[in-house]
Amino acid sequence: MAVSAADEALRIPTFDDVQMARNRIAGIAHRTPVLTSRTADAATGARLFFKAENFQRGGAFKFRGAYNAIAALREKGSRQGVVAFSSGNHAQAIAYAARLQGVAATIVMPADAPDMKVAATRGYGADVVFYDRYKEDRSAISARLAAERGAVLIPPFDHADVIAGQGTAILELIEEVGELDLIVTPLGGGGLLGGTALAARERSPGATIVGVEPEAGNDGQQSLRQGRIVEIAIPKSIADGALTPSIGAHNFPIIQRAVADIVTVSDAQLVETMRFFGERMKIVVEPTGCLAAAAVLEGVLACAGKRVGIVLSGGNVDLATYGALLQAT
Template identity: 50%
Template structure:
């Protein structure tokens, strides 16, 4: 179970390497959502275009020298893939990334651009965890899991650490949920710095594995979600992240793909910021009225902005 000290240690490793992303606010956001004040943590402006750089860099920086020299590996649809590829390049170590065959073209190209070797797989027919384990064993690589890694979780938590330091205590913190690394880290930071903050996770309706798992009191597997939010197409909560979410997150709710698109459009038109579907997921819950935010200070993670112009136009242009 990670602690606030772990998140603060990650912040020290990331200082001068990761961007301290801005906190966006505006009257139009408050009026559109009914909140007292909306505070967007713009991780779409982070290195590699997503919060994932925080966790990947912290994890690679924390590896013993021998493990680092062997090279690193992971499985990701795109954002963690890019993040680990860049973190590995900065540490001058090789990276091998398992990526779904239907991963967004822009994310695939960016990951290759950072120098990683790409190994494709079918996310609907093959088990990603089994594939990663086999790759690590066959090549002697060091795995850096996209969320089930304490250093990754702690690194992701620096997003909430900065948000609270820059914006002050929050009444509510909304965080998108895939495997649970971001919300595990952010809830840890929030509990340590702003214990009265209500932490709420948001996942796509088609991928409600956290909602089901919390109700069951154990990790529940669902079919790989068919959703536009490719960064949240995880079928089961993380083994390490789930206990943190159980202890430190107040609630997990869901949004539809249509609600995500509406949020993407409003962020573009009112906040002048581009969010990919997963990046807009948490804001979608606020905009759709699924969180009682009247008069409250609400922090929201805009977790990523990795989307091509063509795909963005396809989703929001109608």
Template identity: 55%
Template sequence: MSTEAIETPVLPTADDVHAAAERLRGIAHRTPVMTSRTLDERLGAQVFFKCENLQRMGAFKFRGAYNAVSLLSAEERARGVLAYSSGNHAQAVALTGRLLGIRTTIVMPSDAPVSKVEATRGYGAEVILYDKETQSREELAAQLKEERGMSLIPPYDYADVVSGQGTAALELLRETGPLDALLAPCGGGGLLSGSALAAAALSPGCRVIGVEPELADDATRSFRTGTVQTVRNPPTIADGLRTPALGRITFPLIRAHVADMRTVSEQGIVEAMRFLWTRMKIIVEPSGAVPLAALLADPGAFKGMRIGIVISGGNVDLASACALFAGEIGVA
């Protein structure tokens, strides 16, 4: 492979998102779009929640994983699939492997939520735990890929994954019509960049806004400075957004198609979770509550708007969530 090919990845387009939607038809759940009269009155806006917490395996990640794995050749499928993830991508690849009859191996941090590790194993994957303080998941995965000859499906920086993730926003916009703003959580940027591609195609005037925790603000700093910034093992409760940096595919897409980035406090995330659990009666993990936290922190900025929010997932450890709500776990 030439140096130029390495430095200039082929970026997915809105057409790729539409193609992924056809590939996922009848496979991924068409998740519901929910509203809250209480929230609308509080904000003076109309808010539409795309509930990917109700997606297969409990998160939007299924869309990208299935789209990417389904495009592998028969030879590649026979060698098996490898992935690394703190939880949701792990479960998504494992479930996809079970559905397509493909052997899967997942590299997960030893401190990943127990519920996510157990679910990944439950879908039939081999789970290899690592110590994120002393080991690199990328290096471990590269070693396994070399030894086993498996195909690596990264959690976000992979064109077919990004295209699949964008189908959630595509469905949302097809149901709601044009929106003034669309908010999505941002870890590695797969969901955000895919959502931005969908919005550019179906709602050109829509301002796409990425949201991440203050404690894991690398994407916001990258967006502001124009160069990729990093963060190492941020102590945020939003475990799905602890990604160290945006990728070679997601960073240019976000710079080109995202209007703004915002950050939210840990306490703000807990309060957004509390609202979703108690007022809307849906189980949402901390990462999935991050966009609502941004709305609640600055309601005046969105007054009079039609706003879409992608709730990324609902795979939460119930004991930890209850401890957060009870104030037994300290947050910044």
């Protein structure tokens, strides 16, 4: 049975979708560790719990949503290939999830995507098609390829099953550490923040939920404050996984209902947070993966006396770039 992107047009996911996603990914996606740091706790006056999705399959939380979306298609009888567009982490996740489920994958990636992310995507067996992120429309290119190849388009964040899959990360975190006062997640297109909100409202209803964007790309912050989806020019930041012009129509209603605020951090703050994780916690976290942690560790969010859940969304960064960023400051 053919399934088109139009079938997803009006379906806003619910907590039931998150629970179904957990069942689909059980035993496939890693239940990633929750890390703590006495140094970070002392510096912030809070009790911090880092959900380390840099240890997820494919190196980022994106594997959750990608695997769930493809599995849901297969449950509906689809054997079509899939097309996705992504700067890297969703690309790798779709490629990997598709290979595991015997599905062909085509990934549309910006020509300036990190080499390691391109190599990993191809290594999982996907066909990579490049585009100019500042001049070309990745959505239009992907839709054309999907039509030409008889495939299903799975966007990186604006898709009900992708959002539901991402929500499983916070579901696991709350199950492990109990209810939280504050939950902070990175924000690019909003799939992770939307999924986080679905899970948190059911399992830790007293928690304040905050999203964190790069300073150069605060479309989500503008959208939440204006009550409508605001589109901006493609931003430039070292947080390459969050360089989106707008958040998604599927997740914006969820964010409006459940997210208290969206804040921003600078590239310099991201580098300092990368340094903290490398030096003090001995882990590699990519710039985008540091967004939520930077807001807490750099004092953008006041969290003294609170139990705080923080998503480290990924660890896919070229080591030469990683070293250069740390050396430059």
